[in-house]
Amino acid sequence: MDREPQIQVFRIAHSDGSYIEVSNLGARWLSWVVPDGNGKYSDILLGYPTVLDYLQDDCYMGAIVGRFANRIGGATFSLEDHEYTLEKNDGANTNHGGYSGFHSKIWKGSYEGNKIVFRLSSAHLEGGYPGNVEVTVSYSFTSDGMVSIDFDGVSDRLTVLNLTNHAYFNLAGKGDILQHRVTIPSSYILETNAEFIPSGGILPVEATEFDFRYGKNIGKDIEKQTQQLEWNRGYNHCYVFSLYDERKMKWTASVYEPKSRRKLDVFTTYPGVLFYSSGYLSSQIVGKQGYKYTPMCGFCLETQYFPDFPNHSEFPQGVVFPEKPYHHTTLYKLSVV
Numbered sequence: 533m534d535r536e537p538q539i540q541v542f543r544i545a546h547s548d549g550s551y552i553e554v555s556n557l558g559a560r561w562l563s564w565v566v567p568d569g570n571g572k573y574s575d576i577l578l579g580y581p582t583v584l585d586y587l588q589d590d591c592y593m594g595a596i597v598g599r600f601a602n603r604i605g606g607a608t609f610s611l612e613d614h615e616y617t618l619e620k621n622d623g624a625n626t627n628h629g630g631y632s633g634f635h636s637k638i639w640k641g642s643y644e645g646n647k648i649v650f651r652l653s654s655a656h657l658e659g660g661y662p663g664n665v666e667v668t669v670s671y672s673f674t675s676d677g678m679v680s681i682d683f684d685g686v687s688d689r690l691t692v693l694n695l696t697n698h699a700y701f702n703l704a705g706k707g708d709i710l711q712h713r714v715t716i717p718s719s720y721i722l723e724t725n726a727e728f729i730p731s732g733g734i735l736p737v738e739a740t741e742f743d744f745r746y747g748k749n750i751g752k753d754i755e756k757q758t759q760q761l762e763w764n765r766g767y768n769h770c771y772v773f774s775l776y777d778e779r780k781m782k783w784t785a786s787v788y789e790p791k792s793r794r795k796l797d798v799f800t801t802y803p804g805v806l807f808y809s810s811g812y813l814s815s816q817i818v819g820k821q822g823y824k825y826t827p828m829c830g831f832c833l834e835t836q837y838f839p840d841f842p843n844h845s846e847f848p849q850g851v852v853f854p855e856k857p858y859h860h861t862t863l864y865k866l867s868v869v
Contacts, residue, residue: 537638541583542648544673549573552673555583556641558595558634559650559669561699562586564679569793569868574705576794576866578810578830579820591813592698595635596669596683597628599654599661601696602770602806602839605729609842611662611690611851618660625727628698632659634667635698647672656689663691663852677866685858693858694837694850696802700810700830703789703796706821708828709809710751715786716744716807718771722838730840730847734772742769747786750809750831765811766828770838774803777837777848781861785833788869799863800835803848808832835862 541562545551550573553562562583563575579593580586586593607618607626619630628635639650647670654665668684683695702709721742723733737743741753754766773782784805785798798805810830817825841847852858 539583539638540641542641542643544646544648544671546673546675548675550677552671552679554641554648554650554671555586556639556650557583557586558636559639559641559652560586560596560635561594561671561697564866566677566794566866567868574792575820576701576703576705578700578702578825581818581820581822591700591817592628592635594697594699596650596695597698597834598634598667598693598695599629599659599665600626600692600694601628601698601834601836602694603627603728605727605840605843607660609692611692611842614662616660616662623727625729626660630659634695639669644670661691663687663689665691665693665852667693667695669695679864679866681862681864683858683860683862685852686854687852688854690851690853692842692850693852694841695858695860696806696834696836697862698832698834700832701787701796702830703787703794704792706823708751708826709831710749710754710828711790712750712831713747713788713790714744714750714807714831715747716771716805717783718773718805719745720772722770722772722804724769724839728768728839730770730838730844732844732846734775742767744807750828754809754828766809768806768808768811770804770806770836772804772838774848775846777803777850779860781863784835787831787833793868795867795869797865797867798833798835799865801860802835802837802862804836804838806832806834806836806839808834835860
């Protein structure tokens with residue numbers, strides 16, 4: 533008789549006292565404990581007091597999101613003239629893989645060399661998506677403060693994949709993020725409607741509240757931006773780095789927190805990054821050390837293909853088939869400056 537899969541926590545630690553923890557529940561990144569400019573250690577990831585609390589999580593805290601990160605409009609898309617109907621978990625749309633998403637699965641996890649490796653099988657038409665898919669996600673943590681996440685997938689037929697990690701960062705360890713200084717070296721964002729479904733338009737950020745090219749505090753323009761878009765709560769937008777899937781490693785963001793002097797740099801092979809300032813978190817969420825997670829207390833940098841790309845042939849396409857496996861890498865480098 534097969535045993536019920538067990539929830540596990542894995543850790544990579546270094547002699548300087550820093551460490552990361554991840555779990556096979558959603559292949560989640562649970563914690564990243566690092567020193568600040570005064571040598572004081574704190575956890576810079578939002579999350580819950582115990583790993584079992586993540587069973588009730590609906591904010592995707594630290595989770596690997598799939599099969600499809602972010603939204604697909606109308607919860608449908610077509611491949612080879614066949615229309616696939618997905619689970620509607622966001623109004624008329626699907627978001628973050630639907631109810632059958634990878635964030636809710638218990639993966640197979642193990643230490644393999646200097647990495648923690650998670651594997652998951654997803655059956656043909658699970659969540660409505662075609663193809664029997666095998667996914668592997670690997671975490672590594674080097675002594676120089678670099679966390680690397682590798683995303684790999686294979687399928688026995690044509691399908692789409694869009695995997696990301698949904699970690700919420702707060703470089704101060706607690707409090708709001710309004711004084712975090714963000715640099716995103718992208719000149720364009722995707723145009724979306726009130727349901728965050730792309731129209732297909734690519735908008736310049738110049739002279740708008742979305743311009744982070746030269747660095748500014750998250751809170752500088754957030755009220756103006758929210759007032760202009762009454763349906764929005766802060767930033768929840770995809771920044772464009774490539775209209776072609778070149779799969780080259782590129783710098784996509786830098787975030788600096790002045791009190792702790794921690795600096796986070798993000799690099800990825802993906803063509804976009806979704807910058808989310810946690811405007812939809814609820815004060816009902818009780819997190820680590822009993823903190824209540826209110827809006828704007830964490831930020832996400834979700835490296836990914838563009839939302840709704842199966843319905844936009846002009847977007848880079850994360851298509852997978854037997855002769856074309858899926859592979860992307862995202863690097864997070866933490867330093868004190």
